[in-house]
Amino acid sequence: MKIIAVANQKGGCAKTTTVVNLAAALADTGLKVLVVDLDPQANASQWLGMQADSKGSFEAFTTKDDINTLIFDSGVKNLKIMPASRELAYLEKVLAGELATESRLKRRLASLKSADWDFVLIDTPPTLGLITLNALNAANELLVPVTTHVMTLSGVAQLMKTFEEVRELLNPDLNLLGFLPSRVDLRTRHAQDILGALTDSFGEKVFKAMIHESIRLAEAPSFQQSILQYKPSSSSSDDYRTLALELIQRTQ
Numbered sequence: 001m002k003i004i005a006v007a008n009q010k011g012g013c014a015k016t017t018t019v020v021n022l023a024a025a026l027a028d029t030g031l032k033v034l035v036v037d038l039d040p041q042a043n044a045s046q047w048l049g050m051q052a053d054s055k056g057s058f059e060a061f062t063t064k065d066d067i068n069t070l071i072f073d074s075g076v077k078n079l080k081i082m083p084a085s086r087e088l089a090y091l092e093k094v095l096a097g098e099l100a101t102e103s104r105l106k107r108r109l110a111s112l113k114s115a116d117w118d119f120v121l122i123d124t125p126p127t128l129g130l131i132t133l134n135a136l137n138a139a140n141e142l143l144v145p146v147t148t149h150v151m152t153l154s155g156v157a158q159l160m161k162t163f164e165e166v167r168e169l170l171n172p173d174l175n176l177l178g179f180l181p182s183r184v185d186l187r188t189r190h191a192q193d194i195l196g197a198l199t200d201s202f203g204e205k206v207f208k209a210m211i212h213e214s215i216r217l218a219e220a221p222s223f224q225q226s227i228l229q230y231k232p233s234s235s236s237s238d239d240y241r242t243l244a245l246e247l248i249q250r251t252q
């Protein structure tokens with residue numbers, strides 16, 4: 001069981017789009033995948049068809065409920081979800097005064113039966129607060145989506161600083177899996193410049209797979225379907241299948 005945190009504190013950099021569609025592409029190969037939604041916006045949960053009032057990750061942090069009662073079918077074969085809820089926005093207040101709050105998720109995910117899951121993908125909110133710390137502490141791997149249509153590299157340095165701190169203080173085994181170029185439109189000079197800057201800074205850590213800009217991908221959440229269900233033969237579906245294969249290779 002590999003636990004992958006998808007994080008970048010920059011808002012709107014395709015974290016949720018990556019989690020939902022990569023999860024679906026991994027599940028499509030027959031692997032068993034769990035999406036853990038830690039974002040109070042609950043975008044991944046809604047995309048995968050969950051109701052807003054469901055139990056889920058908030059209860060994982062705040063109760064002793066059996067973890068299996070917080071996991072639900074997504075409608076996609078081999079893909080299940082631990083949904084998020086609005087209450088997560090108040091998690092820091094709810095846990096104030098309690099001990100070891102940054103390792104709660106790690107302890108809860110440790111009670112998953114590892115034979116039941118090949119990949120756990122964690123969607124995180126656009127902040128570097130307690131929730132994202134829990135994700136980085138619980139994970140084996142960090143995957144960082146970077147959009148190439150706006151200048152986004154400035155925030156990456158801050159994320160890398162947090163990554164190093166987490167490794168030093170909490171989770172020495174956390175590995176930087178890589179940077180995923182997202183919303184790529186290679187017709188623009190700008191996208192090419194950002195891809196070049198990413199590769200200059202991070203070399204092999206930049207995925208060869210990339211996710212191109214696509215209207216179909218932006219539409220898919222309205223249909224509560226991953227791109228692989230919504231438009232299986234689209235180039236976006238191919239992008240995620242290619243990404244899934246590279247990720248399987250990189251995590252072996």
Ligand SMILES: Nc1ncnc2c1ncn2[C@@H]1O[C@H](COP(=O)(O)OP(=O)(O)OP(=O)(O)O)[C@@H](O)[C@H]1O
Pocket residue numbers: 010011012013014015016017018039041043124125126182183184211212213214215217218219
């Ligand atoms: N490849 C793409 N092509 C077109 N639109 C995209 C693509 N990837 C993401 N988007 C759109 O960009 C917006 C932000 O994406 P997404 O919600 O995945 O980002 P996020 O990092 O999860 O945001 P937040 O920080 O708010 O959680 C969404 O409207 C999404 O539909």
Ligand SMILES: [Mg+2]
Pocket residue numbers: 015016017039043123124
């Ligand atoms: Mg999101």
